[in-house]
Amino acid sequence: MNTRKRNAGLAAFFLSGVCAISTGVVVSLLQESHGFAYGMTGTLLSLMSIGNLIAGFLAGILPSKLGIKGSVALLTTGYLLGYLLMGLSGSIPLLMLAFFLVGIAKGCTINMCTILVGNNSPNRTTGMNLMHGCYAFGALLCPFAIAAAQKLGTMVPMFVLAGCGLALWLIFFTTPLEAGGKKAGGKTDWGFLKSKRFWLLTCLIFCHKADETGVTSWMVTYFKGSGIISGQFSPYTVTVMWSATLIARLLIAFVLPIKNAYAAMIKMSLGCIIFYVALVQANAQLPAMLLLFAFAFSMAGMNPTATAAAGRMTTPTSLGIMLPVASSGAIIMPWVIGQVADRVSIGAGMATNILPCIGLVIFALLVRRLPDGQE
Numbered sequence: 001m002n003t004r005k006r007n008a009g010l011a012a013f014f015l016s017g018v019c020a021i022s023t024g025v026v027v028s029l030l031q032e033s034h035g036f037a038y039g040m041t042g043t044l045l046s047l048m049s050i051g052n053l054i055a056g057f058l059a060g061i062l063p064s065k066l067g068i069k070g071s072v073a074l075l076t077t078g079y080l081l082g083y084l085l086m087g088l089s090g091s092i093p094l095l096m097l098a099f100f101l102v103g104i105a106k107g108c109t110i111n112m113c114t115i116l117v118g119n120n121s122p123n124r125t126t127g128m129n130l131m132h133g134c135y136a137f138g139a140l141l142c143p144f145a146i147a148a149a150q151k152l153g154t155m156v157p158m159f160v161l162a163g164c165g166l167a168l169w170l171i172f173f174t175t176p177l178e179a180g181g182k183k184a185g186g187k188t189d190w191g192f193l194k195s196k197r198f199w200l201l202t203c204l205i206f207c208h209k210a211d212e213t214g215v216t217s218w219m220v221t222y223f224k225g226s227g228i229i230s231g232q233f234s235p236y237t238v239t240v241m242w243s244a245t246l247i248a249r250l251l252i253a254f255v256l257p258i259k260n261a262y263a264a265m266i267k268m269s270l271g272c273i274i275f276y277v278a279l280v281q282a283n284a285q286l287p288a289m290l291l292l293f294a295f296a297f298s299m300a301g302m303n304p305t306a307t308a309a310a311g312r313m314t315t316p317t318s319l320g321i322m323l324p325v326a327s328s329g330a331i332i333m334p335w336v337i338g339q340v341a342d343r344v345s346i347g348a349g350m351a352t353n354i355l356p357c358i359g360l361v362i363f364a365l366l367v368r369r370l371p372d373g374q375e
Contacts, residue, residue, distance in 0.1 A: 017138025042338020051103020078105030079165025271298030
């Protein structure tokens, strides 16, 4: 166990939480400053998710050519360069590139931190939950950091986030990463591709990614556009959501461990659909905040529980297929919401996010019906 590597992973994931989740607030600031249509806002958010997906594939290809440290040093510059572009230019092509670069950095950071923390923790489950807790804590702080920076100027938050990106890059650059890099020999087991359980769980995570990203990307804009919450307080909806996520993950890890993963996923998915239906019908600040908290609390454990339910199929190869495929949900849903918002209304756009909630219930029930031992 290498404590330095584990701590580097925890620190980097905290900063990634600040940088990645800030996009939901930043895109709202950019929309106000440059007058974007809802469709363009959705496109920018989807480009970030595309970058996140591509980073998963690049992380498997580049180390053989550049080494682990070289690959990580290249890909994680995305946070620094992306936020600098957002602060310096209102050009649509450059902003599209900026969100794509932020997505690349996010995807690379997830992969690298999972390796650093997972392989260097006495208890892998506790270590991974602590890592995701660090991410949630960073997500909690981002609205406060942005609000403080905004007092100095409209574009100042982008430069503060670029500074966080630089700090994250320096953490990886100064951490010894080459050890445990490229592994030799052996055939890759592709048997999981024939597994019904694998694909049902992938579809479930797809719906989770679509659902979560639809909310984190658009909720600030939705609350401001619909007048449910004033512009001054709407950025703090991110804090409400990530507070619920952090509390739920810590409870699952240390207080209320899950005994039956499939039963738990059904309960969580039912909670998601109930609270989201109520959320999009809320028209006052307090009920909206309480329902957003309840929705995020219900969703928090879905992704790690679904991934863990893959059991012995959970290998670097299978995750290299499962997570990028599932991440396409985070690409599609923000774009769909933006298109519907442009053609109908922002309320109608947010209502479409009920569809992946329904998908969660369906796939949770289907995977639960598989006989024990059947892949």
